Amino acid sequence: MMIRENRWKMLDNFKRKLFLKNELKRIILTSLIKNTNVPLHNRYFAFYNKSKLIRASSLNQQKNRCVATGRIWSTVKNTRLSRFNFRTESNNGHLPGFKRASW
Known part of the structure; x- marks a missing residue:
């Protein structure tokens, strides 16, 4: 199945x-x-x-679906990832050009 x-x-x-x-x-x-x-x-x-x-x-x-999970809602257009996957991948440093905001 x-x-x-x-x-x-x-x-x-x-x-x-x-x-x-x-x-x-x-x-x-x-x-x-x-x-x-x-x-x-x-x-x-x-x-x-x-x-x-x-x-x-x-x-x-x-x-616009998330490439990893297939989720429809709240996908980031640049990366085609959902906000959850985008956050974890950017925090882990797997996405070039994205990093955590610190000020």
Whole structure:
């Protein structure tokens, strides 16, 4: 049986790969839909094809998950770690450029 965090990480990686695969197609279809110089039946066809794309391939479907634990909430963008892992890793000196504040 697979651990819950590993399933989340695998699903997140799957969504990111889908996004990279369909990104160019989505951009082209969106530009065709918004272009008023294109005939209406072509714009409608582009809208239809865009609606048939997998919803998980959208950028909005991706979550900022912690790389270590798979936690969604309170992740640090620079390191993609949750605040708990970020704190322990920076205190141990494993993250270059980060250190404890002392004044």
